[in-house]
Amino acid sequence: MRLRSDPTVRRAVPFVNLNRQHEAIAAELDAATTRVRAESAFTLGAEVEAFETEFARFCGVKHAIGVGSGTDALHFALRGFGIGPGDEVITAVNTFAATAEAILMCGARPVFVDIDERTCLLDVARLEAACTARTRAIIPVHLYGQPAEMRTILEIAGRRGLKVIEDACQSHGAMSDGKATGSLGDAGCFSFYPSKNLGAMGDGGIVVTDDDELAEHVRRLRNHGENEERLHIEPGFCSRLHGIQAAILRAKLPALAGWNSQRVEAADSYAEVLSGSSVILPATRSGATHVYHLYVIQTNDRDELRARLDDQRIATGVHYAVPLHQEPAFASLGYGRGDFPVAEHVTSRIVSLPMYPYLERSEIEVIGDAIARARPR
The missing domain is CATH 3.90.1150.10 (Aspartate Aminotransferase, domain 1)
Structure with missing residues (x-):
């Protein structure tokens, strides 16, 4: 069904109103963008490193690695764990397309699971039946801002030796059993699309984890496979969180x-x-x-x-x-x-x-x- 889409029509109530948020912290946003312009650190750099530290602390994990989008965060987390052709990754059938796209980008196969009718979250009662000898990971989706039933998911994953990569792209700040989403599994992936609970003024994403090897691998993948010695260890991607977006996110995170x-x-x-x-x-x-x-x-x-x-x-x-x-x-x-x-x-x-x-x-x-x-x- 198509509804009116004329952008000149003033809505009595818009679907999203970012102006109200931005007006509330206008001084902080102005200071953030001015700081980046003065430093000319537009790709990675000090602002990105500072935001990564602050967001890791917010989530209660050791590492946060900024990337170009939530989609890339999911892709790099999967690839960083070595998931590829011949592997299967289980996720909810009603998620945004990016979740399944990230699986396909690795050459793996998405395996869908039906949902709970009331919460719209992955139905954990159906999860075990979806597992096969080829299953390597589960991506629970914290849809609409509500955490999936992580206790059962983690129990099944632990028993079967599966990685759990949280799709936390809609759940910034949500908690499950006293822990922040993103910190419950082996890795968590967030989007900073402008309309998210924590949104940039453009695209952005981040991978959070306590896994040192995964963090190092994702840092390489986001920057053409390059390591700290500037050697290209593997073919990578150009998917770096920009300094201006990191500064904006730093201004927004306290709010x-x-x-x-x-x-x-x-x-x-x-x-x-x-x-x-x-x-x-x-x-x-x-x-x-x-x-x-x-x-x-x-x-x-x-x-x-x-x-x-x-x-x-x-x-x-x-x-x-x-x-x-x-x-x-x-x-x-x-x-x-x-x-x-x-x-x-x-x-x-x-x-x-x-x-x-x-x-x-x-x-x-x-x-x-x-x-x-x-x-x-």
Whole structure:
């Protein structure tokens, strides 16, 4: 379904409003960009090293290696563990395409697992059955900002000798059993796409880990396979976190906890405002903190509801409209319609509502009122 996309149309409530965040720390952002211009350290350099140190401390790990995107973070973590042709990597079928792309970039095969209908997270009850003699790793996805059920995933992985690479691209600051996402598995991968809970002003990503060998390998991969002696040990890639983005992320990182708290408060307001409606609200896991990168409801009349909200100039999204096994890019994997019935059902019902720091209670009430008044045409 296509909704109005005219950028000149002013939204009553936009899907994302980055200006409010940026205005709140405008002085810090100005100082950050001025500092980089003065130092002329635009690719890697001191700002990147400082941010890597600060983000590693934030996650509670030894190493953080900045790269060009969250996709590259996943790719390099897999490749750094030696995963390649003939190997299989298990992940959720309803994640963003980048998760599966990273597996294919290594020459490995993505193996999809269906999801839990309420949380939309990988269904760990189906995980063991997806493992084969070729399985080398599991990529749990902390979708929408909620940690996957890591305790069970880690138990299965430990018993089978599998690597666990967390797709934490939507879960900056989320916790599971008292530990930050990214620090639970063998490696964690984050995206700094601008709309993320911690976003740059362009693309960026990072790999976090306690594994010294992996950290060294990822540092080489991001910079043409070059080691500290400037020797090219292996063919690599050009995927370096830029100094300007690192400086911006350093300015934003101290605000992240507060911004995440505002997202949780907004989710609580949504729950109150929508309590009398027919939509199904997001389910949260016990033992985990949800940081609501996205606020995703479920409804039987998804397209009709989106059209009605669009009429009221309220922006919405769908994350994601098609499970990966139905995407043309992954047709060669041989999956067919009906192979993942829960994901197929859920993806026909989900709607993402506006969610961001400084989203006002009055705006949430406008959205709730529009949902309550939505009726079939």
